[in-house]
Amino acid sequence: MKARVTVTLKTGILDPQGKAIEGALKSLGVDGVASVRQGKVFDIELAGADRDKAEAALKEAADRLLANTVIENYRVELL
C-alpha cells in the first residue's frame, strides 16, 4: 500500500525559503504568483493491507518525527 504524508508550515509561521522562491518566480516573470509556502512530501510504502492500521501508523510517524507540530501541520493520504 502506498501513502503520502504532506507537511506544511502553519499559517502565520514565517517562511523565508518560500519568500525567496516567490521572489525568484516573480523575477522569472511567471505570471500571477501571489505567494509561495514551502513544504515537504513523504511517499511511504506500507507492508500491510489494513487501511486503519496504516493510517494510525502514518499518524504516529508524522506526530513523532515527520512533522514538528509546533510549527507544522500534516496531512495523511492513503493512495
Place this chain on the structure above:
Amino acid sequence: MKAAILVFPGINRERDMARALKLISGHEPAMVWHAETSLPAGTDLVVVPGGFSYGDYLRCGAIAARAPIMDAVRGYAAKGGLVLGVCNGFQILCESGLLPGVLMRNAGLRFICHDVHLRVERSDTPFTRGYNAGQVIRVPVAHGEGNYEADEETLKRLEGEGRVLYRYCSPQGEVDEAANINGAAHSIAGIVNDAGNVLGMMPHPENHVEDIMGCTDGRGLFAGLVAHLDRAA
C-alpha cells in the same frame, strides 16, 4: 565536573567542547555515542554539542532528538541534571521537547559565521553565574538555522519567568534589530527550561576560551558551571 558529551553522526564540534571542558574543569569529559541507552555514572553535566547531526536531514536536530541516548538525557534532566546544548545541540534539545520552541532558517537566509555580542540577562543561574547580569560577552556563531521562534504564550512565559539567559546585542549591550543577527524572537540567543537546568544556545562559548582564540569571554559559562557544582557538592 564530570561532563558527558553526546556524539551523533555528523556532529563536528564535540572536540572543541571536550577541549574547553578539560581546560576549565580539569577533567576529561566522556564521549557518549548516540546509540547508548545510559549516561556514565556520576555525570554532572550533559553536553549536546554543535555540528550537523544527520546532515540536518528532515529538520535540524530532528533525527538526533529521537536517538536512544536522548531517553536517558530526558530522564537525567527530569531529575534536575544539568544539560547544555550548543548550536545543533540547541536545535536537538528543542526537537526532543526538552526546550520549547523551534529554530527556523535565519531571517536573512544566509549562514552566519562570525563573532557576535551577547548580553547576559541574569547571573543567578548555573549557566550564567560566571558573569554579571547585564555583562556583554563576545562569542562566535556558526549557523544557518538559529532564528528562535515560539508561540506568543511561550515567549511570554520565557520572559515572565526570566528564562532568556542570553540575547544578541550590540557591543554596547543594546538589544535591537540591527544586532539581532538571525531574526530570533526577542533577540533570543539562549534559553533555559522551566526548571532552569537545561540551557540551549546558538553561539559557541567553547570557541572563546583560550588566548590563542583571540578572546576568552566564553570561559565564564563553563567556570560558572564548575563553581555551581563545587558549591552543590
